Amino acid sequence: MEIDIRRGGDSMIITLRGEFDLKTAPEFCRRVDELELETTPRVVVDLKEVTFIDSSGLGALLGRYRDLSSSGIDFALAAPSHTVREILGIAGVCRVLDVYPSVQSALRSEEEASRADDEH
Amino acid sequence: MTSTENSNWMRLELAARSENVGLARVSVAAFAAEAGFTLTQVDEIKIIISEAVSNVVLHAYPGCSEGTVVIEARISGDMLRVRVRDEGVGMEDVERARRTSFSTLDGRMGMGFTFIASFSDRLDIESSPGEGTAVIVDVHRASSDRDPDPEDGQ
Numbered sequence: 291m292e293i294d295i296r297r298g299g300d301s302m303i304i305t306l307r308g309e310f311d312l313k314t315a316p317e318f319c320r321r322v323d324e325l326e327l328e329t330t331p332r333v334v335v336d337l338k339e340v341t342f343i344d345s346s347g348l349g350a351l352l353g354r355y356r357d358l359s360s361s362g363i364d365f366a367l368a369a370p371s372h373t374v375r376e377i378l379g380i381a382g383v384c385r386v387l388d389v390y391p392s393v394q395s396a397l398r399s400e401e402e403a404s405r406a407d408d409e410h
Numbered sequence: 411m412t413s414t415e416n417s418n419w420m421r422l423e424l425a426a427r428s429e430n431v432g433l434a435r436v437s438v439a440a441f442a443a444e445a446g447f448t449l450t451q452v453d454e455i456k457i458i459i460s461e462a463v464s465n466v467v468l469h470a471y472p473g474c475s476e477g478t479v480v481i482e483a484r485i486s487g488d489m490l491r492v493r494v495r496d497e498g499v500g501m502e503d504v505e506r507a508r509r510t511s512f513s514t515l516d517g518r519m520g521m522g523f524t525f526i527a528s529f530s531d532r533l534d535i536e537s538s539p540g541e542g543t544a545v546i547v548d549v550h551r552a553s554s555d556r557d558p559d560p561e562d563g564q
């Protein structure tokens with residue numbers, strides 16, 4: 291699995307490509323744990339090019355979600371393919387964390403949320 | 411496309427290591443695709459194999475780096491039967507292991523058997539402590555994809 295990390299506005303965007311399983315999950319966890327996120331309000335994981343995910347990949351995503359949200363950082367998933375969505379659905383992940391149809395919509399919702407905060 | 415006498419089998423013996431999980435799942439996926447399983451089913455079979463083989467790597471041989479996993483698949487008529495077995499520690503309570511969210515390892519979700527069960531027509535687990543484990547899964551071939559997804563265009 292390829293892991294590509296870049297900033298997009300305020301957010302950190304993590305793009306994954308390939309198969310997310312027992313072999314590749316540890317690298318993902320390590321890369322996320324190494325990020326310096328002090329002033330980053332949100333991390334978005336772009337799943338568009340993830341061709342395979344199982345309980346190991348999903349566990350890695352949920353584990354990072356738990357760590358980051360406990361430090362007050364939003365953690366969202368974007369652009370899961372059909373098979374990935376099926377897995378997220380069975381595991382009930384959509385009830386726990388935000389899943390957006392695209393990275394753009396994830397970023398947009400972040401802007402809207404911060405604008406709403408400013409108005410108050 | 412599919413021969414009238416539809417029966418075939420494969421057997422794969424691998425070191426129980428995380429590097430081999432991908433090899434196991436693409437091998438059985440190719441075998442099922444050849445036998446006429448639909449694209450959606452082949453994707454689901456990949457998950458089944460990945461979960462069963464990952465479980466061997468994670469749970470069967472704790473503290474020991476030299477374990478083996480044997481993956482057998484057999485087509486008879488419209489049915490694929492897969493058997494994933496190890497000679498590891500086995501399980502005390504198979505019913506408990508099948509439960510969603512049950513895991514004996516910290517940081518894991520306990521979703522593996524739940525995924526296998528939801529993508530298969532039958533899941534059997536034969537196991538006892540010290541005797542190893544065999545996970546037996548049946549999937550019936552569908553005539554066409556039941557859940558086409560126009561969004562993906564696949």
Ligand SMILES: Nc1ncnc2c1ncn2[C@@H]1O[C@H](COP(=O)(O)OP(=O)(O)OP(=O)(O)O)[C@@H](O)[C@H]1O
Pocket residue numbers: 345346349461465466468469470496498499500501507508512513514515518519520521522523524543
């Ligand atoms: N081959 C095996 N040998 C010994 N114990 C096993 C084996 N496969 C599964 N188990 C036991 O069954 C439990 C449930 O397995 P399951 O795959 O559902 O969850 P998990 O592997 O713990 O977590 P996840 O699959 O979500 O990463 C495991 O925690 C383990 O205790």
Ligand SMILES: [Mg+2]
Pocket residue numbers: 345461464465521522523
């Ligand atoms: Mg498992």
